Structures are given as C-alpha cells and as structure tokens.
Amino acid sequence: MELVHLVMAETTFWTILLMIHGLLSMALIGALTHQAASVLRAPKAGGVGLAARFSGVKGEVYASAVAGLWVVTFLFGAWIYVKYRTYIRIPIEQEEFWKTLGAFELKEQLASIGLGLLPLYWLVWRRSSDKALQPARKWLTLTLALFGWIAFLVGHVVNNVRGFGS
C-alpha cells in the first residue's frame, strides 16, 4: 500500500478504486436489467423495436457474468468500505445527513442478501431448459435487479454527498 502512495496521492488511489467499483456496478445492472427484461417480456417473433431488442436476449448468457460481477463488485465495495467508514461516514454523521447514512445501511444489507442468492440464481439459469425452474429464474433475476439498482443509486447519492478526496 505504501508503494502505491509513492506513485499517487492516497485520495487518488481510493477514488480510482471507487470508480472501478462504480464501473463494475454499471456493467452489473446493465446485464441484470437486460436479463430482467427478458424474463418479464416474452420475445415475439419478428420484434424489431427498441423494447423488443432490449428484452429479446437469451437470459442464460448473462447468468455467469451477473454472478461474477456481483462478487467482484461486492469485493471492491468491501475494500473501499473500510475507507468509507472512517473518512466518509464520520463527516456525514457530523453533517447529520441521516437519510443518506440510512440508505447506505440498506444498500450494504441488500448487497449481502443478494450474495446469498447467487448460487441458486446461477444454477437455475445454468439449467435454462428445465421449465420447472422458470419461476425461480424470473423471481431471482427480478430480486437481484431490484437490489442491484437500489445499491447503485444509493452509492451514487452517497458519492454526491461526500466522495473520496472531498
């Protein structure tokens, strides 16, 4: 870590990590939103509109990417969480932005609960030919998409309230 700080300022380092975390989460919700659209809207033959193309994807193609991105995004989030707790959260507490803090608490709980769902989510998509697992594919995908969007938006708001280096 000290070697990194010889090359760049500490706040620059944490900001880069936060940006990587943000970019990974964008990729994650992009994949999850496509997949969620695919389970909500049955593809119609010959559909060429934007909505048809957006939802007309093969959901199973995204499953491994979503599971992998959730884990990697989670790990980056856990890494920067250490800095958040000391350098970001304490000033937000002093400013009494309680709703921002509460929203972040919600985000961290949902990210963890989503992590617990991943093995089943991944497995039911791996068996996409099994029609009995279709409700599980649909609802697990929608649940993870909801959690992913909440986490993404809350993280964005928290960064606006006080980002690294501010």
Add this chain to the structure above:
Amino acid sequence: MSVQRSAKPDRALAFARVFALAAPVIYVICELMNWPVFTYHPGTGRLDWGWAAAVKDEGPAMYWFGWNLSMLIGGAVVAGLASLAPGLARRLPLAFSWIFALACVPLYLYALRFYWTH
C-alpha cells in the same frame, strides 16, 4: 436423459436451494442481533473475535465483514448438511428464497427507521 437426471440425487440444487434461504436468514439474524464472527477496527487494523466495542480514540468498529462471514459459514454448513439429504431439501419451496429476500426490503426500511425519522 431427463429420466436419468431426475433419478439421480441433485445435490447441487439441494445445496443452492437451502443456501439461498439459510444464508440470508442467518445474515439478517446476525445483523439484527449483532453477532459478527469478528470485528474489524479500521483505525488500527486490529481484528477481534466476535463482537467488540469501538475503542476510544481508535476510531469506529466494523461488523459488516463479520456478519458476511457468519452468513457464508452458516449458510454453507446448513446447505452442506441439506445436500446430504437432497430428497428432504427438495421439499423446501424455491420461492421462499426470493420471498424472504424481498421481505427484507420493508424489514430493513423499518429496522433503519432511526435514519428516516431523525
């Protein structure tokens, strides 16, 4: 092919089915009861087993990592045991996993009410 597959005990699905419910339940219990496997003190980098209070002048204590480890270990143990009896695990409806996960949103909105009303 499908006959062979259904006749074989599906241990992977049994594990995933039980883990998807057990892990979030264990996480919520550990979080609400404040039972982390360990406590991390980011100011000093120290780790304590179980729950430990923040030390004066050494910054805050972090429990989230410990709750997650509680969830992963607890969930893996319960799901591992369930995978030994896949027939029994199959009786657990898959829907419980996403119903419980979705129920956590209003649950936490309520549990975190201090932040919304402060």
